[in-house]
Amino acid sequence: MAELDPKTTPSEAKRPEASPDTISAESVYNRPGAADALPPIVTLNAYTQLIALNTGIRILYWQSTTEKAFRYSVRHDDDLIYFGAYTDGAARLEAHCHDGLASYNTEGGCNDAYVAYRPGCLIDFTKTAGAGSGVTIAISPSVLAELSAEDATVLDRRLRSGHCFSQIRGGRELMGLATGLRAARNRTVPGNQLQMLGGSLSFMGLLVEQVFGQDETPTRLSRAEVRQMQTVRDCLLADLAAPPRLDRLARQAGMSVSRLQRSFRLLYGSSVYALFQKERMDEARRLLLADDDSILSVAAALGYSNPGHFSAAFRRQFGLNPSELRRTARFRR
Helix, strand or coil, X not given: CEEECCCCCHHHCCCCCCCCCCEEHHHHHCCCCCCCCCCCEEECCCCEEEEECCCCCEEEEEEEEECCCEEEEEECXXXXXXXXXXXXXXXXXXXXXXXXXXXXXXXXXXXXXXEEECCCCEEEEEECCEEEEXXXXXXXXXXXXXXXXXXXXXXXXHHCCCCEEEEEECCHHHHHHHHHHHHHCCCCCCCHHHHHHHHHHHHHHHHHHHHHCCCCCCCCCCHHHHHHHHHHHHHHHCCCCCCCCHHHHHHHHXXXXXXXXXXXXXXXXXXXXXXXXXXXXHHHHHHHXXXXXXXXXXXXXXXXXXXXXXXXXXXXXXXXXXXXXHHHHHHHC
């Protein structure tokens, strides 16, 4: 894991000079209308789009394919924490960050994920030739504290210097959440905005856990914590038609999202969503084999408005489509 945490507060240093064509982070994330009703999608330029959720979470989507390398600069005149991931493509993104006192270089590519807090810094980016895409969630420290005081406390120890950057190689679950967020921006089905919010919280919680939670992950749970996780599991599986909202489960358990994720995985050996999805697909298999209800009816009973999404999820779980399962079962009778 790459981690940079200069001890000099940027406000104590002379600010670097920015060229006239430098992008202002403040103007990007706080432009008029960006935080109005859900979404809307705001096109910032040829490569980026912004969705602002009314919870104070902003999701930036970027994608580009270029024949040559190109450069641009960003002046962080904002006060936001960034949670991001490079989701696809062979292009690399090189960055030179300087705040008048400290300077350093970073490089990221496909499957890299990061947490960054760099107010007052000027960052010169160079994107190499080729295709590249990713997603970045921006959130203020105060909004993060409202969503999860415990997670804000964990991050606060890294943010006190006024500057930090930590990058890791993202695993399948983390990158799956990032890819899901990218796919969600073009959906118009009911409940999509709630799924985007839940996906954002899941991505940030898991990234915080993987970047900062290594020294704080418990090796065992107390009896009270086991009971808490059993209650969470009961709530999680009470309605298999409703995907979990991690923030609500955490609030019911009286803990932060990241602590919930760590404790749940420690007890059940799985993430919250992975266990929910497994039970959901197991129930789908049971329904498909138990009666002659249509596949569309089974999908709807389990909360899928799009049968194609249901079939794709079923195939990921069992290696065959719902219709193939029924044909195989009838052949064996």
